[in-house]
Amino acid sequence: MTVLRFDNVSKQYPGGHVALSDVQFAVEPGEMLFITGHSGAGKSTLLKLIHLAERPTRGAVLFGERNLLKVRGRRIAMHRREVGVVYQDHRLLTDRSVFDNIALPLILRGMKRGEIGKRVRSVLERLGLGERERALPTQLSAGEQQRVGIARALVGEPRLLVADEPTGNLDPTLSAEIMALFASLPERGTSVMIASHDLALVKRMRKRVLVLDHGTLVDDISPEDLADE
Numbered sequence: 001m002t003v004l005r006f007d008n009v010s011k012q013y014p015g016g017h018v019a020l021s022d023v024q025f026a027v028e029p030g031e032m033l034f035i036t037g038h039s040g041a042g043k044s045t046l047l048k049l050i051h052l053a054e055r056p057t058r059g060a061v062l063f064g065e066r067n068l069l070k071v072r073g074r075r076i077a078m079h080r081r082e083v084g085v086v087y088q089d090h091r092l093l094t095d096r097s098v099f100d101n102i103a104l105p106l107i108l109r110g111m112k113r114g115e116i117g118k119r120v121r122s123v124l125e126r127l128g129l130g131e132r133e134r135a136l137p138t139q140l141s142a143g144e145q146q147r148v149g150i151a152r153a154l155v156g157e158p159r160l161l162v163a164d165e166p167t168g169n170l171d172p173t174l175s176a177e178i179m180a181l182f183a184s185l186p187e188r189g190t191s192v193m194i195a196s197h198d199l200a201l202v203k204r205m206r207k208r209v210l211v212l213d214h215g216t217l218v219d220d221i222s223p224e225d226l227a228d229e
């Protein structure tokens with residue numbers, strides 16, 4: 001079943017600015033895709049509609065069979081459990097250990113301590129952070145900090161991971177490393193959507209690319225098309 005569908009979605013901010021206009025696409029399970037476009041094209045807005053940080057003005061966003069227009073109140077938090085979010089600046093709690101930062105989403109949903117420990121250690125191992133669980137974020141390199149941000153987004157086993165400029169603060173080598181990590185996630189069935197203005201990096205990944213231009217989806221490039229370039 002389709003993980004996500006945008007049906008003629010438009011978003012106009014209260015000031016009158018149209019950030020998205022009639023956007024239409026679908027994401028399948030285990031698919032990885034990029035959203036690219038100039039600054040202000042609407043990439044962040046598109047991702048915000050998925051985790052309900054913003055609401056569309058017109059059209060519908062469907063997450064599986066769930067129409068997000070109808071998700072209100074307590075159900076917003078429940079929806080967010082199924083969407084992992086990675087930010088450019090990772091937004092880690094600087095006074096809490098790596099382990100605690102990753103455990104937080106599970107604590108908030110009332111999971112038992114034993115289960116939390118198991119899940120956090122498993123995701124730490126998977127992301128190559130096994131040795132760092134007691135460290136504070138400030139004691140980590142930029143690449144490690146971003147991997148902790150990704151671990152925190154993955155620990156709840158979301159169906160979809162959305163990342164807004166996740167390599168914006170990293171050098172080219174680390175960016176490639178983090179992108180390779182994202183590319184490994186769909187193998188486990190998690191779909192991944194990454195907003196990035198770094199077209200060269202996006203093209204190298206050979207994945208589907210949605211191109212936004214002033215809020216309009218102007219291209220939907222398949223990996224095969226990219227391979228031909």
Ligand SMILES: Nc1ncnc2c1ncn2[C@@H]1O[C@H](COP(=O)(O)OP(=O)(O)OP(=O)(O)O)[C@@H](O)[C@H]1O
Nearest residue numbers: 013015017019038039040041042043044045046197
């Ligand atoms: N809360 C808001 N209120 C009013 N206008 C907004 C708001 N958030 C974004 N916008 C406007 O909507 C447009 C799209 O913004 P958005 O952040 O989605 O673009 P973006 O492609 O992610 O840009 P960037 O790459 O610079 O982050 C921009 O013109 C922006 O100024």
